[in-house]
Amino acid sequence: MSVPLLRVADIHTYYGDSYVLQGVSLTLQKGQIAAILGRNGMGKTTLIRSVAGLTPPRAGEITYRDMSLRGKQPYAIAQAGISIVPQGRRIFRSLSVRENLLLPTSVLARSSKGRNGDEPGQRWDFDEVLKEFPQLAERINHLGGSLSGGEQQMLAIGRALMANPELILMDEPSEGLSPRLVLQVQAIMRRLRARGHAILLVEQNLELALSVADEVYVISAGQFVFQGAPAGLANAAQVLDQHLGVSGAKMV
Numbered sequence: 001m002s003v004p005l006l007r008v009a010d011i012h013t014y015y016g017d018s019y020v021l022q023g024v025s026l027t028l029q030k031g032q033i034a035a036i037l038g039r040n041g042m043g044k045t046t047l048i049r050s051v052a053g054l055t056p057p058r059a060g061e062i063t064y065r066d067m068s069l070r071g072k073q074p075y076a077i078a079q080a081g082i083s084i085v086p087q088g089r090r091i092f093r094s095l096s097v098r099e100n101l102l103l104p105t106s107v108l109a110r111s112s113k114g115r116n117g118d119e120p121g122q123r124w125d126f127d128e129v130l131k132e133f134p135q136l137a138e139r140i141n142h143l144g145g146s147l148s149g150g151e152q153q154m155l156a157i158g159r160a161l162m163a164n165p166e167l168i169l170m171d172e173p174s175e176g177l178s179p180r181l182v183l184q185v186q187a188i189m190r191r192l193r194a195r196g197h198a199i200l201l202v203e204q205n206l207e208l209a210l211s212v213a214d215e216v217y218v219i220s221a222g223q224f225v226f227q228g229a230p231a232g233l234a235n236a237a238q239v240l241d242q243h244l245g246v247s248g249a250k251m252v
């Protein structure tokens, strides 16, 4: 078995005295999607923040490829190949679509040589991102704040891609989107995986998570209470009912 792209080993993450992640472990292989499901306040965003170096764990270990992320600043983690699509998009409302997209490249200034394992033709740049999101190309000079919710989500994903990540952390990308746009997000995630990206996806949309994920985790009060294949969760009526508030009978 090759070294996983991401390995989270028994992490414990706090905000001050507040003990949030209480021993969380997962592994993610290159080109795979892992989905984290769970109710509000259970620690999903804290897991993303732990990996991105924004709220580093106080104990436990996070390894990216063969590099420990311990003590690494968020920008160094981004430079190593991990991009974040934050909850609520967090685009710059008073900057244009173009400026939103170009900002990370100017900040990260990654070397033009690819990282290990990058295959030619797979790198993202401004033109590639606009090809992927034609809606953004049409609105390239519009302000971020004037975009619809769906367009803002595309912009947040496009901005993450501009840093040429190998691993993308997506925090509730479907939040507040219409069913049609949720399908668009689903299609984007599948295309990203087909291009070799790995995704750590946080979702409250169970159907979306089950339809794209290779592995599913359910978090409750800072601990995983389920880990397995999507089909396994679809059949785990007790987990669905107790931790996700979904009646098993509703699942097809």
Ligand SMILES: Nc1ncnc2c1ncn2[C@@H]1O[C@H](COP(=O)(O)OP(=O)(O)O)[C@@H](O)[C@H]1O
Pocket: 015, 018, 020, 038, 039, 040, 041, 042, 043, 044, 045, 046, 047
């Ligand atoms: N910046 C913070 N300071 C203190 N507590 C926080 C902070 N952010 C989140 N929390 C708390 O940590 C817990 C987990 O939050 P979070 O990871 O955001 O949950 P989720 O993303 O699953 O909704 C919650 O109880 C929340 O109130």
Ligand SMILES: [Mg+2]
Pocket: 044, 045, 046, 087, 171
């Ligand atoms: Mg959250």
